[in-house]
Amino acid sequence: MEVTPEVRNAVARAEAPVAIDHRARMAVFGAVLMAMFLAALDQTVVGTALPRIVTDLNGASLYVWVVTAYLVSSSITIPIYGKFSDVYGRKPMLIGGVCLFLAGSWLSGLSQTMNELIAFRALQGLGAGAIMPVAMAVIGDLFTPRERGRYQGLFGAVFGLSFLVGPFAGGWITDNISWHWVFYVNVPFGVAALVALALLLPNVRRQNARVQDLDYIGIVVFAAGVVPLLVGLTNKGVLNSATGQLYNWSDPNVGGLLLVGTLLLAIFFFLESKAKEPIIPLDLFRNRDYSVSMVAVFLFGIAMFTAVIFMPRFYQTVRGISATASGYYIWPLLVGLMGGSIGTGQLISRFGRYKWLMSGSSVLLLVGAFLATHLTASTGNWTLWLWLLILGAGLGPSMAGFTVLVQSFVPLSRMGAATSTLTFLRQIGASIGLAIAGTVFSSEFQSQLPTTLSQQGVPNPLISQLLKLSGVLQGVGNGAGLLNQTLPAQVQPLIPHIISGVNNAFATAVGSLFWITLVAGSLAFFCTLLLRDRELRHGRVAETVVDRAAVPAVT
DSSP states (O other), X not given: OOOOHHHHHHHXXXXXXXXXXXXXXXXXXXXXXXXXXXXXXXXXXXXXXXXXXXXHHTOGGGHHHHHHHHHHHHHHHHHHHHHHHHHHOHHHHHHHHHHHHHHHHHHHHHOOSHHHHHHHHHHHHHHHHHHHHHHHHHHHHHSOHHHHHHHHHHHHHXXXXXXHHHXXXXXXXXXXXXXXXXXXXXXXXXXXXXXXXXXXOOOEEETTOOGGGBOHHHHHHHHHHHHHHHHHHHHHTSBOTTTSXXXXXXXXXXXXXXXXXXXXXXXXXXXXHHOSBOSSOGGGGGSHXXXXXXXXXXXXXXXXXXXXXXXXXXXXXXXXXOHHHHTGGGHHHHHHHHHXXXXXXXXXXXXXXXXXXXXXXXXXXXXXXXXXTTOOTTOOHHHHHHHHHHHHHHHHXXXXXXXXXXXXXXXXXXXXXXXXXXXXXHHHHHHHHHHHHHHHHHXXXXXHHHHHHHHTTOOHXXXXXXXXTHHHHTSGGGGHHHHHHHSOGGGGGGHHHHHHHHHHHHHHHHHHHXXXXXXXHHHHHHHHHHSOOOOOOSSSOTTOOOOGGGOEEEO
């Protein structure tokens, strides 16, 4: 029997939502991977350059806003770009996001004041908000559910690689060239990715989409709610200049903003329930597996960044490692994260099963987190590296696995919105986790310090005086210079004992943060047990209901 072009096209669509030549597909995948790497790298490469930037631009008071501006603008736009990519197509949204990111990178490099840098970092974030979710949706377009695991796993590895490369690249460029080039270096790689995307990426869009049906009011209310929520969470980890302590949850700059953001988001979800084309489709949450996956991703977001953020700080303060080198002392965590992400993707692609992979990785996370709660100042490097390796291996599968699952539970016409919701929840989880971690760390350090100082033979009157310097003592060098200047000559021989006591309190406080990881990981493990273990096939997953009213058009 003769095979007609129509039959061949039908077979191609059964194999993958969008059928293109294999070579072109790999070129598009490479370009998408490059764009995502640049966006991920930008979150880590700036960290080691910030002290020099703040010094040159005389902007210590605005230090945190260089990061916050990027976080807020990218978080706001993640669900919006995802929904727009379903309606207008992936290609214009991804290309537009890369262009905004490159423009923000170039202008950030040109910045002459802190206000300019903050504004251009926000522009970078507007571009990054498109790159992350739309890039993952493109993989959903180009590969079958069974294949997606293999390629989404590489996306998880990209984040691990960015944590490995970023601190060194940022420090080396700042020390040997100029901090301006931390931003300029994005441009040539971004342009190469842009050319490949423009030439090879097919545009997938819905045939029956109507621009007037988009939820524009919801977009405005969503932005108005997310901004105070993220700024409030960020402020929770910032020292109050008036008191020298972290802001309390009840402070208007924290609790007040969180309350405003929560109320506006409640209004947003009410509007979404009535909208014709919602930014976050609430009806998808009726699917149990979809809902469970989204909650698990949020919980893994809470669990993930405690180790990534606080372990370099432990190495710098307690072990006296340089800022650049401290990023490499957490290499087992990153190896575990990358290996777990890639390995899980490969196993999902090979066997088409996912439930016990996700549950098993959660158990590894719990084991690693429990071990890390025993951290002390004297914990050996090899022991700590083993703990971090186990922890990373438990976290890595969540980077790729849940993306594959969520994309398999929804029709193609809503894949962009679903993927962006997942990315958004992971980012919000990370923000909440870091806010909680900052509070727990400060409280635990303050409570442990009198005990650890007393164990080192420091007299009680001096302990009372040192408690007022807890913020300084947490810094690199434990405030040794200040102690030499302020302490009377007769007690200066006690400084080594003071520093030893401070380091013991610091290590205990960092170890206590892994209880947050343990609690969030336990809840995530429970979520994985609720998943139904359906087989991912080389076509669409068996239980997915195809949205026949919204057939995608490829241009």
